[in-house]
Amino acid sequence: MTTMPSKLSALLFYFLFIASVYSCSKDTSILTNSETETAQEQENETEEETTEENSPESTACTDPLDYIFNEKEGLVFVEFENAEFSEDWKLKQDGYLHTGTGYMIWEGSQNLSNPGTGTATFKIKIANTGVYQFIWYSAVRTGNSGTDHNDTWLRFADADDFYGQNNNGSSTVYPKGTGKTPNPEGASSDGWFKIYRSGNDLDFKWQSSTFDNNAHNIFVQFANPGIYLMEISARSSGHGIDKFVLFNDSMTKDAAISSIAPSVISCD
Known part of the structure; x- marks a missing residue:
């Protein structure tokens, strides 16, 4: 129990x-x-x-001298103010057609025959090689004439080719000082093209031409992937520039200038 x-x-x-x-x-x-x-x-x-x-933006970029603008799918889109400028270039924000933080305008002396004053450099990283058309979005901000205060110098010294061509492709010209001919009528020197806009619609619009009275569009050839230098130099005071694009034949001009997302910026 x-x-x-x-x-x-x-x-x-x-x-x-x-x-x-x-x-x-x-x-x-x-x-x-x-x-x-x-x-x-x-x-x-x-x-x-x-x-x-x-991420191409993993390192914070604080110095415009270190900026590298990355081409993607045949397009480079850059706000022009994203560079290091001399003091006679001024950032302006008047009007409503510009984008970004404003546009740049040259307020120094005229440099109609001698490029090399007030230079700024943009580093362009190309992954997809080939020929790119160049256009910037600019305005005449001084006076009321579409043929004055309407241009700035441009150079791609290390590209494989840099030239102007008319709309139907029957005429191609090269900057003076490169050893290539023919050269355009009008100012050109040491590999620089004078890049102008025309017409009496003075506010911002997409247009970039060279060759006086015979507009030739602007093209750049990049034969190899890598970083290339785009240089600008002050020519006419009162010429305001807001942004620019480079685009290859994988897209139309309308598609390129309709882009709203600037190219990714990485650091040197």
């Missing part, structure tokens, strides 16, 4: 055993959840590190 103390001891042992099993199960669940959270955190950190390493 089992005594009462023996029954109580057996019952107590049973409850202690059940409590022990439950406690171990709970601890295992907590440990498993903790390990899962830790693994997830490590995975997220790895993903963030990978994203940062692969």
